[in-house]
Amino acid sequence: MKCKKCKTKAVIGLPRHNAAFCKPCFNEFVHDQVARAVKSERMFGPKDRILVAVSGGKDSLALWDILLKLGYRADGLYVDLGIAGYSARSREKVERFAETTGKRHQATLLIHTVQEEEGAGIRELADLVNRPTCSACGTIKRYQFNRAAVDHDYDVMATGHNLDDEAARLLGNVLHWQEEYLEKQGPSLPASVEGFAKKVKPLYRLAERELAAYAVLNRIDYIVEECPMAKGSKMLLYKDVLNRLEIESPGTKQSFYWGFLDKQAKAQPAPVSMAEKDQATLHPCSLCHQPTTAEICSYCRMMARAKAGSLR
């Protein structure tokens, strides 16, 4: 297989683009896809301070690496969830990346430890509130990322969600007609109210396999093992189904998700409408002052239930 651009030996084939690339041309392709995402969705500018949510996995470390190499001011935030063994191993990957690549670009790493802040790890908290671990984890991470971005005055918070993540999530939402979630599935969500950070997904144009290839080719040491909590998750099933379609018909994932974004952009010309809706429905949580639709936000409710549960 030859590189489509420079005709030397290719290291990866990309059937969805009817292309193959050598390492330098593949890196250029990846950087270009991120630059296009940032520009077309007006995610951030060269002067903005970006907080990247890093897990130790390939996507978030690749994202941090790409943003730094593109010259952006990007720091990292790692939330230690206290999952036995797995959290320590993933944290080590993040810390090593921060000490090498991060340091070279004057980037810093923030670390939040759920165990220290709430007195229990994610598994124990989920048990106490009787919720599936992944759902409790989602609430905790969203809350922690948003609060850190706001407290430390970052202009925007970036996550490593890729094309496969977004297409799988869209499939799940459509299968269950969860229309209320569709509106929030764009790659750029505004800071609609006080206390809400702007949130962006600069990797939505890149497939999961492409990001793993980027990490391997650029010697980014990431955690290959799967989170022990994710076993049997619906997301894995949706991703598998989409990848089977992708093999038969390359480009299926991008036409599904990007097609959805196109339709959404045409149907709702004003991103203002989401901001207006948020402004009408969100107000500060009476306990922690983060935005919520309820009197007390879901994070504080969860922690209150966890504390009540632990006293029983």
Next chain:
Amino acid sequence: MRVQLSHPERQVEVKGPKRVRELLRDLNLIQEAYLVIRGDDLVTEDELLKDEDEVEVRPVISGG
């Protein structure tokens, strides 16, 4: 050739020579969900793997 697999971690012996595409097919794995790594390099689907090669078939899909 020796093939390193993950989830769970294990090694299998596969008779070479064999193309990457055929190796994945024999292992019942889909291309879109794996990378094949030889040494420090990625290898493309049309590459011929020799009997004495050692390769890693790395899953790329995560549940998050």
